[in-house]
Amino acid sequence: MSLYGSDEQTDVAVDLARWLRLARAVLDEERVPPDAEVSLIFVDEASITDLNRRFLDGTGPTDVLSFPIDHDQLPSGRRPDAGGRGPGSPVEADDPPIVLGDVVVCPEVARRQAVEHAQALDDELALLVVHGMLHLLDYDHAEEVDAQAMQQRERELLARHHRDAGGVP
16 A cells, blocks of 8 residues: 655644554555555645635635545445455556545644644544545545444544554553
């Protein structure tokens, strides 16, 4: 799996390697094929505000944005009867990589939210990384039942991998 990371902001110190480990753990748990490509990018408020406006018609900064690319090619989780090669199968030489997409996180917004949520910045960033990765895998929270399922999966993944990704127990 190809996981690209970039810290394009200077407002908040970010341990990029740690967050890439967490992102990889999420993708591994969700059985994303080994030929998949994902980007995790940390940006400043001006950049995320611009992305939010241009792509979601939003106003102001937001905490995390996900931009799925090969949306129709990869269902989340394991679906043994869905056909195809299946997760973990060898990649055929002529198969193009599966480009899942980009997750963009704003650490400055995360820092403010951490205070509002009375939790550590690392916990807020971990939640945003997991949340963004799950969005790439078709998890959503528009409907209450979907939101509950997504939040449950976030809790499971964070409990299993957040501290293992380099956090303090």
